[in-house]
Amino acid sequence: MARSEHATVAAIIRKHLKVNGVKARVKSSSASMTNSVDVYLENELPATVKAITEYCDNFKSGDFNGMEDIYEYRKDRDGPTVKYIFVHNSYTDEINRAAWDYICERYADDENEEITA
Secondary structure, rough: OOOOHHHHHHHHHHHHHHHHHOEEEEEEEOOEEEEEEEEEEEEEOOOHHHHHHHHHHHOOEEEEEEOOOOOEEOOOOOOOOOOEEEEEEOOOHHHHHHHHHHHHHHHHOOOOOOOOO
C-alpha cells in the first residue's frame, strides 16, 4: 500500500531533522479536503525553530487567504506537499524556571525587592 502524501511529507521532515541531530515528533493528519503536518520540538532555540520552519515551508502547497476566504495554491511546487505545516516548540519546567530566575535576578531593583509571579 502506498503512503499518503501527507505521511510522505512527515517522513521526509522526520528524516531531515534526525540527520541534523534534532529530536522531534512529527505527525501527519488529514480530514475532508485538507491535510497537515505537525512538528513538535522541545527546548529548541528560536534560531533553530526558524530554520526548521523555513525548511518545512518548502512542503506547503500554498497559503490561506483570509481576506477572500480561499486557499491559494503555489504553482512552483513539485513533489509531495500538504496544505498546512505547524512547528511547535515547548519548554520544559526546568528551562522555564531557569528563565524566570534569570529575569528575577536581572531586573530586581537595587534594594533586592523580590519579583513575584
